[in-house]
Amino acid sequence: MKKGEVYEGYIEKVDFPNKGRIRIDGETVIVKNGIPGQKVRFVINKKRKNKAEGRLLEVLEKSELEKREPVCSIFPACGGCMYQTILYEDQLKMKEAQVKELLDDALAAAGQVDEQGNPDYIFEGIQGSPQEFEYRNKMEFSFGDEYKGGPLSLGLHKKGSTYDVLTAKDCKIVHPDMTEILKTVLQYFTELKAPYYHKISHEGYLRHLLLRRAETTGEILVNLVTTSQQKYELESLLQQILALPLEGKIVGILHIVNDSFADVVKSDETRVLYGQDYFYETILGLRFKISPFSFFQTNSLGAEVLYSAARAYIGDTKDMTVFDLYSGTGTIAQILASVAKEVIGVEIVEEAVEAARENAWMNGLDNCRFMAGDVLKVLDKITDKPDFIVLDPPRDGIHPKALPKIIEYGVEQMVYISCKPTSLARDLGVLMENGYRVEKACCVDMFCSTVHVETVVLITRVDK
Structure with a gap:
């Protein structure tokens, strides 16, 4: 087997997040983006001794799991x-199995097993999103073209491509309000x-269209992201x-100027063209200005399921x-504030x-401090000592130098909320090596039809 050679085979299983396993002549090849x-x-694009x-x-052939037709026009080109x-119940079963395997392996490696050698914890399965479609409250659409020299497009990157952009004229994971705005822009x-x-x-004007729409209030924030290289009349677009x-209500239209070379949505200058630069969403009876x-969380109703599960695990914090x-x-902090003496939140993003x-x-x-x-x-500056710790790190997990500081507090219990199970499994290994055990775990699907899961x-x- 050599780099550049073409093969055919069946995907036997998919490891989290999207690593398909194919056996060819006794060797396993990892091929992403399959079912x-x-x-x-x-x-073959990479070949090492054992990989x-x-x-x-x-x-070439559909999977038996593919029991329905695509729901949007740019599938499967859009990744x-x-x-x-795949039927939603089958998506849930697959994600549940992927996460359980990762956790089981982490526990087995740390020696947290019963007398029969099985991982010794309670795995409570997976909870689905209340909405399978139209669940995303935030979407970053990119400007570009679908092929070199083609007409202007606005949507999502083609699978495996840094440059080609597919127009998302009928994306089903966002509310139709977002689609109508996209088509107009x-x-x-x-x-x-x-x-x-x-x-x-590094030349050109149009960069991104960032749309945010609250599920509970229907409030919409429209953000047009461009460079400062040219100027166009925007009043007509506004109207x-x-x-x-x-169905919802536009509460703000912003023009965000971004001259960064990096392909990120950021602001060098924000101009409010209409209304305000924020909107409101409600989660578990609490109101949040965004x-x-x-x-x-990009799935508001799914967030209620996630935070309810976390709150149940946290228990009594009186x-x-x-x-x-x-x-x-501060979503979790405020959910806990009513049943805790004090909640101290730490976050690197000052705006947040x-x-x-x-x-x-x-x-x-009045008992939340951020x-x-x-x-x-x-953590080196906080003089308070916690009785309980909630961890909800970014995708890469907890910084390896921060983990010892967290462990040093010696709290009786912690709850770890993770959007990337592989990072979670790594961090759990360190925690179990340092006097902790995993009691129970569950999954919440916040990202229907995608490879991700909480x-x-x-x-x-x-x-002790």
């Missing part, structure tokens, strides 16, 4: 919702023949967007000081910290 049971053609990776070229042809700039920003030459017959770049590390806009403080004030909570900074550094774990100290 168990598919027969695929692939090319081979392939790039998917074509699906976002690669499981949409695309048509406006197509007629103006406005150029999109080229990542190589066209405001005239759309939407600005363009505030972190907030008279306790709780640390909410990687606290974002300001939002958390404002949200706590708005919800009448600190801006890297958890690794802030996991909640209750951890207890056993070695």
